[in-house]
Amino acid sequence: MANERITSDIDFDRSVIGVEVDVGTYRVTAEEIVAYARAIGETNPLYLDEEAAIAGPHGALIAPPLFVHTLRLQPGGPDPTAHFGTTSFTAGQRTQHFEPIRAGDTITATSQITDVYAKTGRTGTMVFLVRRVTYRNQHGHTVMTMDNSMVRRDMRQ
């Protein structure tokens, strides 16, 4: 299997790589935390029972680690517009968690494209786009970073 980084053959806007832009500010509510927790079948009272959570180590209802998936990022983030393939799938995700997100927090998200590259294997050529989203709370603390790798493929092959 050849795994060359054939970025020179991909048509995309290279100028957007590394450019960090605001993609939204969100007030996190207890209701949203509970709705997400229930949707994934959670039973942890830290995520479901505000009274119990306030008595716990974090002093508040906290969100499950990947609650940020409920925050709809605003369009207009960096778009390299890699012209390849017919559809995108998630190739991978790496998150780092620094502080819990609490009910009542105001979370600001910024986004940047960190890499675009191609690989060729048994199933053909795939183009990978890696985007980092950084989430900060109202105190300016980074609560979480998410590096999401999307792969574009031609599903007609």
Place this chain on the structure above:
Amino acid sequence: MSQIYVEDVEPGHEIGPLVKQPSREEILAFCEVTHLAGRFVSDEAARGDGLERIIVSSWQNLAYMAQLLTDWMGPQGTLTTFDVIFRGLVEDGDRLECRALVTDTPLRDNQHIVVLDVFMQNQRGERPLQGTAEVVLPSRG
């Protein structure tokens, strides 16, 4: 909830399985709170993407894997890193086992770290999701 401590853990310790078999209704409910559309909510849209029917989103699968770890680590534990790749799709109706294996327990910056391999396995024995995670656990003393 019970609390596990770093003294209770050693390399080779197995965690799980947390078994999930999301129904179509549960898939759609998750999509509603996460604002997902397309191939995750519509068979027609899924066919347009070259699939047979709706698939379970990566976000939902990741949430299940994270739940395995947060259930295990207890209220005083902290998930600090979660690094996963996807090797296949999760289809509507799949039975999923989320599992983890402790590989190391280093002390780093005065924190007791537990390093884990994590994976999700379906009823066909395939692993559509696998990766690593790090959790900080409290110590008894």
